[in-house]
Amino acid sequence: MTSGPRLFSILRQGAYLIASIHTALDDSQLLRFQQDLVERIGRDRARGVVIDVAALDVLDSFASRTLRDMGEMARLRGAVTVIVGIQPDVAFAMVRLGMDTGSVSTALDLEEGLLLLDRATSTARRP
Amino acid sequence: MTSGPRLFSILRQGAYLIASIHTALDDSQLLRFQQDLVERIGRDRARGVVIDVAALDVLDSFASRTLRDMGEMARLRGAVTVIVGIQPDVAFAMVRLGMDTGSVSTALDLEEGLLLLDRATSTARRP
Numbered sequence: 317m318t319s320g321p322r323l324f325s326i327l328r329q330g331a332y333l334i335a336s337i338h339t340a341l342d343d344s345q346l347l348r349f350q351q352d353l354v355e356r357i358g359r360d361r362a363r364g365v366v367i368d369v370a371a372l373d374v375l376d377s378f379a380s381r382t383l384r385d386m387g388e389m390a391r392l393r394g395a396v397t398v399i400v401g402i403q404p405d406v407a408f409a410m411v412r413l414g415m416d417t418g419s420v421s422t423a424l425d426l427e428e429g430l431l432l433l434d435r436a437t438s439t440a441r442r443p
Numbered sequence: 444m445t446s447g448p449r450l451f452s453i454l455r456q457g458a459y460l461i462a463s464i465h466t467a468l469d470d471s472q473l474l475r476f477q478q479d480l481v482e483r484i485g486r487d488r489a490r491g492v493v494i495d496v497a498a499l500d501v502l503d504s505f506a507s508r509t510l511r512d513m514g515e516m517a518r519l520r521g522a523v524t525v526i527v528g529i530q531p532d533v534a535f536a537m538v539r540l541g542m543d544t545g546s547v548s549t550a551l552d553l554e555e556g557l558l559l560l561d562r563a564t565s566t567a568r569r570p
Binding site: 400402404406407408410411412416417422423424425428432 | 515519
């Protein structure tokens, strides 16, 4: 189930983790991504996570629920999550099918996502 | 379906897009408006969108659902949406028919809409 090459990468940048999905993941790979990310948050003491889905041209209901769950798990581990790179067609389909990202923030791309994390974590740091 | 003259305009003002509907749009034109706007958010890296419906004296259920969907799509692409210029008669009809704008904010006119966007995006920027 969780063997084979990794189709995602999780890189550390300062206090943030940048998780990129390189290609459409099947359900077991998505769960592996979820596990790896939640574990890395602890190991790298991450304050924020950017999940980049720009490579995806489809985001089904399982994937969007998994992303939402990841945001919630990250929050429980003390990190803020932002999803970036949702393509226009994907946004269109998500709204049409009544899927959303719940309480997880979204931003246009990696740059905007990192800005959003800066704002979110500095609020938390010095209120 | 999506040919013919444009009955709406999408102008950029700083980090915002100002989308005006000039006349009543039929369903295919509304979908074209939706697609154009979602695409422009990415191209212009917009943080906020004002949708001006002051020229409309009717807003049917399809149109109001499309506007609501646009707000949600814009959010997935990292932009805040505000609908402005809902006429008294239109507001009356919308409430009577049980239609609403969902989670999309509304403001009286363009000026108030831009103020609302300033607040929404600056809260996020410097809390």
